Amino acid sequence: MKDKSQDQSPWPQLHQWRQDAEEQIPKYSDAATLATVDPQGKPHSRVILVRWIREPYLYFFTNFESPKAQHILANPNVSLNFYFKEFDRQLRVSGICMKASPEESNEYWGGRSRMKQIHALASKQSSVCTREEFDLKVFKFQKMYSDSQKPIPRPDNWGGFKVAPHTFEFWTEAEARSHKREQYKKNDQRWAVETLAP
Numbered sequence: 036m037k038d039k040s041q042d043q044s045p046w047p048q049l050h051q052w053r054q055d056a057e058e059q060i061p062k063y064s065d066a067a068t069l070a071t072v073d074p075q076g077k078p079h080s081r082v083i084l085v086r087w088i089r090e091p092y093l094y095f096f097t098n099f100e101s102p103k104a105q106h107i108l109a110n111p112n113v114s115l116n117f118y119f120k121e122f123d124r125q126l127r128v129s130g131i132c133m134k135a136s137p138e139e140s141n142e143y144w145g146g147r148s149r150m151k152q153i154h155a156l157a158s159k160q161s162s163v164c165t166r167e168e169f170d171l172k173v174f175k176f177q178k179m180y181s182d183s184q185k186p187i188p189r190p191d192n193w194g195g196f197k198v199a200p201h202t203f204e205f206w207t208e209a210e211a212r213s214h215k216r217e218q219y220k221k222n223d224q225r226w227a228v229e230t231l232a233p
């Protein structure tokens with residue numbers, strides 16, 4: 036379908052959908068499926084939380100030694116998929132992923148509860164580990180940081196990634212599968228929008 040207009044930023048619509056989700060979805064309104072590709076070219080997906088939308092990036096936080104982080108560091112092409120069931124909406128985002136700055140990761144880490152910080156310290160994410168082994172590590176870090184006045188420093192292997200999108204697709208359900216689809220693509224710092232067939 037042809038319906039192309041230049042210089043239309045997708046960000047206002049992204050912020051609007053984010054606000055709608057925050058207002059109406061009680062839990063995990065920021066959950067998205069993150070797809071990465073491993074060095075053998077095989078795709079992997081898992082749910083993460085997109086905690087910040089700070090133009091021009093979408094941020095999530097994770098373990099830098101996890102499989103997803105290893106994929107991203109070898110191949111920064113990622114996609115995110117949000118499904119807002121309550122609104123019959125899907126948002127697809129493709130972009131280039133990079134590490135957030137240490138300052139950004141520190142800011143997010145500092146806003147987490149001590150227990151979440153301790154669990155992040157204790158978890159070698161996605162390694163094989165029994166519950167007993169994990170609980171033992173948690174106990175060890177709880178003892179190490181038993182003084183609640185003492186801040187827990189962010190470990191080097193934990194922090195943020197930020198996605199710089201080059202493509203957005205806003206999908207809205209419509210009657211008898213006549214869904215509305217708007218695709219924004221970035222070229223030379225300019226956004227163009229097109230309507231796609233349902």
Ligand SMILES: Cc1cc2nc3c(=O)[nH]c(=O)nc-3n(C[C@H](O)[C@H](O)[C@H](O)COP(=O)(O)O)c2cc1C
Pocket residue numbers: 063066079081082083084085095096097098101102103104160161
């Ligand atoms: C609702 C939900 C939210 C999640 N949020 C995150 C997150 O923000 N960061 C994260 O590292 N894992 C998150 N996870 C866990 C991931 O889905 C995944 O199990 C983990 O990150 C390991 O992925 P990997 O082995 O591909 O690196 C979440 C899972 C669910 C179901």
